[in-house]
Amino acid sequence: MIITSLRSKIRLVFSVTLILLGALFVYAIKYDSAKIEERNAAQERAISHYLYSYYLEHGKIDEAYLDAQNVSLITDKGRVIQIEHFFKQKGGEFKRYAVDTIHLKRIIIINNDRFKLILENKNKAKLPIKRVLIFSTVFLLIILLYLWIMRSLLPLSELKTKIQTFSQGNLDIECKSDKEDEIAEVANEFDHAVAMIRELLHSRQLFLRAIMHELKTPIAKGRLVSEMLNDEKNKARMHSIFERLNLLIDEFAKIEKITSKNFELNIKPYKMSDLLEASIDMLMIENPQRLISTNIIQDYNIEVDFELFTLVIKNVLDNGIKYSIDKHIHVVIQNNILEIINNAEALPEALENYFKPFHSSKKGLGLGIYIVKSILDIHQMKLHYKHEEGKNIFTLI
Template identity: 40%
Template sequence: MIKKNAVLITVLVALSVSLISVSAVFWEFYKLNKQQYIDHIFTKYSVITQIYREHMQRSSSDIMLEANLAVYDLFIVKDKAETKKILSESKLLKKEGFKSFDTSLMINKNGLFTKKTVTNLQATMLEYKKQIYFHISGQNADIFIKDEDLKPYSYINILYAYSTVFLIISISFVLVFQKLRPLIRLRRKIALYGSGEMHVSFKTKNTDEIGSIANELEKAKLKINTILESRTLFLRNLMHELKTPIAKGTIATQMLSEEKQRNRFVSIFHRLETLVEEFALIEEVTSLEDTTEFKEYRLVDVIDGAIDMAMVDREKVSIEIAGDVKVNVNYRLYTTAIKNMIDNGLKYSDDCHVKIVINDKNELCFESKGECLKHPLQFYIEPFTKENPSKNSFGLGLYLVDSILKAHSKVLAHEYDDGINRFIFA
């Protein structure tokens, strides 16, 4: 599944990585920008402490203190209940401790001297109901101030920028997906064509790269279909035309008076007829498109049909297969494959006997006694190859078996074990 949709998955991964990366960058930028904003507005506490220090040093009235703070849009919160509520429900933005230095002129018996008083204070910036509050507290100081000018940090601008980038990336990938959709449809059509739907159309009105590929495939399909139709027509006409002279020659042979010549010609025409039939089967197997002819049969019934087709003595074939074993096959072709394996086993075995069994892997096996093959199995699968020319064979038997098995999604295998040749429908 992953391999079939590798391009689509790659695009999705790229989209996910892009969106996650952009989100992470904007999140870090949001946190940094917010902290910088808080640090910037927190510096206003220095103005508050300076005004408050001067008020303490000069012992000015509260009205004067409020007037000095109002210049900077700062107002003292006097309601104790309100300040308590703000302290308990507000959001802490920043807190920082500092020292306040007060200088006063004193006199004693030695004369005038300057007295410096150091007071440890703490400045806290709070956010409550979208307002900024400063709380200056210490040993002899406690003032709660509302800032009318400053507003809490707003993330709207960053959210707007993030949404814009997010939308641009998403739209870009949507456009990529739109461009990939014809490619997905083209893949499905190619799969249909490969499965035998010869009339599927690849033609498209698109003029992009994918459209050009689809139109070229349409041209290639038309050429392939024309070649296949010509090939099928040629082979069928050829085999039809060959059967007529073979039939006439067989009839004329019976008119020969000399038995030796008659038997020789009968054998020749019989072999020619067998060759034509094998060619017909090969043509049928190679052009097999429709799998609806595959039906479920009992394997022993298929083997019985193959033995009848081979016209051999049933005592020469041992069947060790349970009656409930079933196969989903094209009956005529699969029967022909088994018939060829029986013929091959009887022809090349030492005792003219073939045993048909099911192995541990639930595979059909044909066992016969004899010498091990002198060449790899692939040598014998090639058409018109045979090890012993004296045998009555055209070298098409195993080639036909292999072709039939491939049409059934199987392969022909061979193994040799303790004097036994074992051919397997794997």
């Protein structure tokens, strides 16, 4: 398992630190216990040696010395028998000198040629309070340091949320910070970038709206003038031209909405054949049957935004006709896919290059496929392309 999260790495570092600290504390306690045990053993042997020497010199046991060493002489017969029985079971025979713990009490047996004593060492191992305090303080400091660092990373989570909101097209965010750390610097720079983008988008929207407004007026005047023509054929042709220009302006408005994500999808189920029919109507061509042949093998329903998705199909149809050798395309609906086929040379570049806005085009603005890609991304759909036997095949999935 690869740890990539910054928080996970920090948790891992502190966890390892605490584990090592705990292991060091356990080792220190065991070391202290061993040292105490070694010191007690040396003390008990010294007591045994002193009692033997003192007995040889005075012929008795120095009980005052035992009291001073916090060692008591066991004289109760019941306890003596019980202790002797314990040592015999454990060692097989009664030794000259033995030390063991019975019922949490340290018992010493001295059995030599002069006397036989059973003693109880009442000296208890002291709790290493100093060491415990030191380790507890270090442990607490590490915990507090961990909490402080994790709290310092909280603004990073807030910044991540703001960035995700921004990526969804919501520019009404603010992530300024009055702190002075690196996260605050990043947050302030990102807030400044968002403000700049917001201003640029606002300026672009005003610019596009101004252009579209200015174009609408001459188009409307042109349509009025075309109505005054006496030749019905020219009148219809001029009317179609101005309708086409008006439709292009509407498309520019949709492009502006799509790229700025300033719209709400109206997703509903539609038959693909109905979407295709509406898209052909949007082409505004006379007698579309002479340019487009359709073959509905198996119709199907699809949940899309009607206006946007018909714009997708219309742009693909328009490009298919425009670049076809015989100015004719064949549309097939089957197996939950829509295929648009034309007789044409293979695309000179990879399809992905045409997804860029204002891609070099001899017969248009280079926006058609860019619009298609943008709308399909919104619908989580894709456009596929292949060239087989002199035919370009575009597939909507």
